[in-house]
Amino acid sequence: DAGVIQSPRHEVTEMGQEVTLRCKPISGHDYLFWYRQTMMRGLELLIYFNNNVPIDDSGMPEDRFSAKMPNASFSTLKIQPSEPRDSAVYFCASSTYLAGALGGANVLTFGAGSRLTVL
Amino acid sequence: GQNIDQPTEMTATEGAIVQINCTYQTSGFNGLFWYQQHAGEAPTFLSYNVLDGLEEKGRFSSFLSRSKGYSYLLLKELQMKDSASYLCAVSGGGSYIPTFGRGTSLIVHP
Numbered sequence: 537d538a539g540v541i542q543s544p545r546h547e548v549t550e551m552g553q554e555v556t557l558r559c560k561p562i563s564g565h566d567y568l569f570w571y572r573q574t575m576m577r578g579l580e581l582l583i584y585f586n587n588n589v590p591i592d593d594s595g596m597p598e599d600r601f602s603a604k605m606p607n608a609s610f611s612t613l614k615i616q617p618s619e620p621r622d623s624a625v626y627f628c629a630s631s632t633y634l635a636g637a638l639g640g641a642n643v644l645t646f647g648a649g650s651r652l653t654v655l
Numbered sequence: 656g657q658n659i660d661q662p663t664e665m666t667a668t669e670g671a672i673v674q675i676n677c678t679y680q681t682s683g684f685n686g687l688f689w690y691q692q693h694a695g696e697a698p699t700f701l702s703y704n705v706l707d708g709l710e711e712k713g714r715f716s717s718f719l720s721r722s723k724g725y726s727y728l729l730l731k732e733l734q735m736k737d738s739a740s741y742l743c744a745v746s747g748g749g750s751y752i753p754t755f756g757r758g759t760s761l762i763v764h765p
Contacts, residue, residue: 569752571755581755627697641686641751642746643703644698644700646698648697649697
């Protein structure tokens with residue numbers, strides 16, 4: 537498997553423009569996550585999907601952010617309009633839930649990230 | 656939610672041993688993870704602890720004490736390539752989705 541694939545790897549845009557980030561999860565993984573990483577706030581969960589359905593979007597900063605997962609192999613994170621404070625590295629990750637005797641775990645595999653700079 | 660605390664930065668010498676601590680507060684603990692992240696790269700999974708005790712995996716070991724809300728990652732025989740950020744993550748509060756700490760930047764020098 538090629539792992540989690542994200543595009544673009546780098547994006548530089550001007551304030552007010554629309555930004556679309558894309559993600560292809562690992563085949564067979566039924567969870568997909570969008571994280572944002574900055575020096576100030578670390579790695580923050582924005583939203584996650586299970587079986588293509590959004591489960592928790594409480595981390596999405598505001599209405600300018602939206603995410604979709606139209607099928608099991610593709611997701612987008614859209615920012616419209618973009619602002620300089622949105623500059624960050626956006627990671628997509630996927631996982632499958634591994635049940636165990638004492639519960640279970642979601643071990644995440646991350647994509648390489650999309651570095652967004654909003655001028 | 657989860658409160659996760661780990662040191663911001665540590666330095667160590669090549670060949671030495673270093674211990675990176677993580678303390679957390681959560682209800683309904685479901686597991687603790689350690690991830691490694693090299694500069695400019697994605698986090699990669701290192702270890703998972705759900706029971707108290709030490710889990711050893713080559714040069715890396717991870718320890719958990721659930722009663723103390725405490726974990727550490729132990730790195731032995733440090734190599735220059737171990738210079739990276741080490742992220743502690745906890746799942747709990749009814750969820751199996753991990754919440755990440757801010758990470759500890761480890762600098763290994765000759």
